[in-house]
Amino acid sequence: GLATEQVSSVFEDVYDKDYSKQQISCLIKESKSDIHTWLNRRLDSHYLVVYFGATFVHTRRDKSVSKEGYYTLLCDKEDGTRDVLSVVNHSAEGVLL
Incomplete structure (x- = not known):
């Protein structure tokens, strides 16, 4: 922090x-x-479309800097609105699910 x-x-x-x-x-x-x-909110059981994206940003940890992935999961809901389902940081590329 x-x-x-x-x-x-x-x-x-x-x-x-x-x-x-x-x-x-x-x-x-x-x-x-x-x-x-x-x-801790309750998620819907169904979404029309789910988008998964990643942005890699130079991030400082301790005394070193490296590119880390900030992954975002967005969705289109049945009522026509959009929502952010998740935002997660991972220090290395790889399978997340």
Whole structure:
């Protein structure tokens, strides 16, 4: 994970907005609750179309940088809406299912 100072730096770089350590801590706390709810939601039993994609991004782990896959599973639902079913990071290519 990132330290609050690092998260603040990312927000400043991306959004040109500065956040205090307290604001970052609050954002992380709220995000954790939302993420937990999303991860534990009930999935539909049927989807019209399922899309599987991957983006490989240079990722720093410890003292080295390597390309890691960030896999996304999207779907078209019967009501015409789309949903993100899963987003997963794997440090190496290979069979995931």
